[in-house]
Amino acid sequence: MRSAYRIAVRALCDFTAREGDLDHRFTPAPSAQEGIEGHTLVASRRGPDYLAELPLSGTFAQLTVTGRADAFDPAANRLEEVKTHRGSLERMADNQRALHWAQVKVYGALLCAERGLEKVTLTLVYLDIASGKETLLSREASADELQVFFADQCQRFLVWAEQEADHRQRRDSALQSSRFPHAAFRPGQRELAEDVYKATSTGRCLLAQAPTGIGKTMATLFPMLTAMSRQPLDRIAFLTMKTPGRRLALDALATLRSSQREEPQPLRVLELVAREKACEYPDRACHGESCPLAAGFYDRLPAARQAAVEQAWLDREALREVALEHDVCPYYLGQELARWADVIVGDVNHWFDSHALLHGLAQANDWRTGVLVDEAHNLVERARGMYSAELDQRRLSRLRRSAPKALSRPLGRLARQWQAVFKDAGAEEVGEPGKPVYRLLTTLPDKLVAAAQQVGAAITDHLGEHPEDATLELQELLFESLAFCRLAERFGEHSLCDLTRQGRGRAVLGLRNLIPADFLAARFSAAHSVVLFSATLTPAHYYRDLLGLPENTVWREVASPFAARQLEVRIRRDISTRFRDRDASIEPIVAAMAQQYQCRPGHYLAFFSSFAYLEAALARFREAHPEVAVFSQTRGMPEAQREAFLARFAPGGKGIGFAVLGGAFAEGIDLPGDRLIGAFIATLGLPPFNDFNEALKARLTARFGQGDDYTYRIPGMIKVVQAAGRVIRSPDDEGVVVLMDDRFAQASVRALLPSWWSLGNPNP
Secondary structure (H helix, E strand, C coil): CCCCEEEEHHHHHHHHCCCCCCECCCCCCCCHHHHHHHHHHHHHCCCCCCEEEEEEEEEECCEEEEEEEEEEECCCCEEEEEEEECCCHHHCCHHHHHHHHHHHHHHHHHHHHHHCCCEEEEEEEEEECCCCCEEEEEEEEEHHHHHHHHHHHHHHHHHHHHHHHHHHHHHHHHHHCCCCCCCCCCCCHHHHHHHHHHHHHHCCCEEEECCCCCCHHHHHHHHHHHHHCCCCCCEEEEEECCHHHHHHHHHHHHHHHHCCCCCCCCCCEEECCCHHHHCCCCCCCCECCCCCCCCCHHHHHHHHHHHHHHHCEECHHHHHHHHHHCCCCHHHHHHHHCCCCCEEEEECHHHHCCCCHHHHHHHHHCCCEEEEECCHHHHHHHHHHHCCEEEEHHHHHHHHHHCCHHHHHHHHHHHHHHHHHHHHHCCCCCCCCCCCEEEEECCCCHHHHHHHHHHHHHHHHHHHHCHHHCCHHHHHHHHHHHHHHHHHHCCCCCEEEEEEEEECCEEEEEEEECCCHHHHHHHHHHCCEEEEEECCCCCHHHHHHHHCCCCCCEEEECCCCCCHHHEEEEEECCCCCCHHHHHHHHHHHHHHHHHHHHHCCCEEEEEECCHHHHHHHHHHHHHHCCCCCEEECCCCCCHHHHHHHHHCCCCCCCEEEEEECCCCCCCCCCCCHHHCCEEEEECCCCCCCCHHHHHHHHHHHHHHCCHHHHHHHHHHHHHHHHHHCCCCCCCCCCEEEEECCHHHHCHHHHCCCCCCCCCCCCEC
16 A cells, blocks of 8 residues: 555444445434433443543554544453444344444454453443433453454455555646646636635635636636645535536536546546435335335445446436446435545535534544535525524424324423413414514523423434334424424524414424524634635625634635626616605616617516516516517426526527516526626615514624624625626626616615726716
8 A cells, every 4th residue: 555544443344344225214313412411321320440432543554543432441341332322222223233343343453452451341332312221232352353353344444445545646646737727717717716726725714706707616626626635635525506506516627637638637526416316216215125226235335336436527427327337326325425535516505504414524534625615605595594493383283183192292282382482472363364473582482492302302212112103294393393402502692583473373483593603613614725706705794704704714806807898887866666666666667678678679687676576567568568578587486487488598589587686597597698688677685674684683783783784785785796797797798787776876885886897977
């Protein structure tokens, strides 16, 4: 082996000792916190010489194996591996038990070698979290037999380790000599690439605002890959907000791989997709008795894994092809390969969500990770969603009618607490038909949270003994309760609690995250370097504050390659789109659109703040100008209709598409040339003035002193700039943007518009 390789005991056994079926049937399992508490409980029952969390390490050839044994009792010469569980231990799968024995045997070998022991008693301690009962399975083993077992596991892994070390060496060597894949950088592209390289080299975070059209994807991937071998980085994660972003990243990586002069770059690239999109049998349960790709999964995994890393390029289709060739599940093969890929392309939740796969792997394996976040202006809202949760009263009501009798008391207790919350919040009356009652709660309803915790525990304990009762509705209530209670434990100034009641028995209690920084700061710290890039990352302090970026984060703005002459920006300050002025604004908006269209016929997009506003303007435009082709975004528009909407923007065509600001057509779409020559924006994009946003404003004012800007003005203008950015997509494009509201003329608003826009004097 050319270089040493390190692996944790758990990872070694996961690789060598797993066998049999993939089985993801619901089985109640202790939470991480319950596991920690269980280990503490076991330790408290032992003697004073009991050694918990004992660090051990050893080598075989050039393989170093490290880990922490749960406990060793020198007096009894007993090594313990503690596993917490719920329900009957008899239902634990044989292959799971075999994995546990493998772990304690490896620890036993390391212990005997380190302490010079001739033999040791190996004990699996299974602690029932519900009852506190311990079940001990013990066997005595000699140092010699444990060393033979250890050597066998290491030998089985060594071939893979040698392959991995060789791959790492070839990868790093190729990256050190890699060249930019194009003849020249686009304007602004080199500056962005240099900033990314510097941030990666110094282990810092970078906020990079760079205009559309300069090739941001290549300008971020190439320099981070160039720095990968020098730092060194173990993995790079390219994270996106939407599927099209993954495609752009994969295209850039394909260009990089194929552009090298000697041979394709030995870079392993993996695309992670959602489970529902990767599943081959969506109507089957995920276990060997139901799905053929789960049956014998771990027996066939080694061959599939080897074939996959040899192929190296593993986008969705390539991964699926490898998986089906070896009769294994594509989704779970992808989860396995996330451990061995160099570049992983996936959604932002893979790093930033509370149960993020890549973050968990990085922590477990001590990776140095470079993270690239595309369209990063969306991360504030995405992260708020990740750290918010709801309890739905309707789910509880439905379940009470069908739940096992053993659960009736805790479910009834939770139902009574719902009524208490209504009373305390003054929401006992349902209100006008079709109009929900909304209340912000000043404090967390502790008694309801306690009842939800009891429901979660009761369902978990019941399903531990009666897994046949695991209906979808029961599991949904369990997961909902657990998620809500986990966030309730961390409830603070970063979140608020609200109640929405649509009708009798139809209420939702929400924990809404307002300031993701308190959850995300640790995620940024866990990465070696994070680069967040977008066309709209102004002002920098908004993202620093709300995302929890490190103090030494660098902000850069890349100069636009576009000239002011390419984009005519006009402000119509004779129009007000304020809610009170909506009806009066329709006529001048329609007239302004018609006038521009008549001066220069072609394709335009018109953006409005709501569907109601859009529909009113559309009806009036059709009535006044039937000769102009118009088409519209609709509520809940399915994907096929969205594609048809975009298909209307064919080269050489004419017409106006009506859309909602912040919706599917306001960002992330590319209509270059004469496919789109202008945009009308009849809104500042401000979030609605309501109780929730006013509470958000108050919280942000208290925390940052920027409540109005952070709640209303900045999020609104981000949407405006994104929508306007659809017009100029390349150095040859020319177009017009008409901003329809007098407030666009205010200095505080104009300061949030791109610096390269030439606004001139706003129209009177």
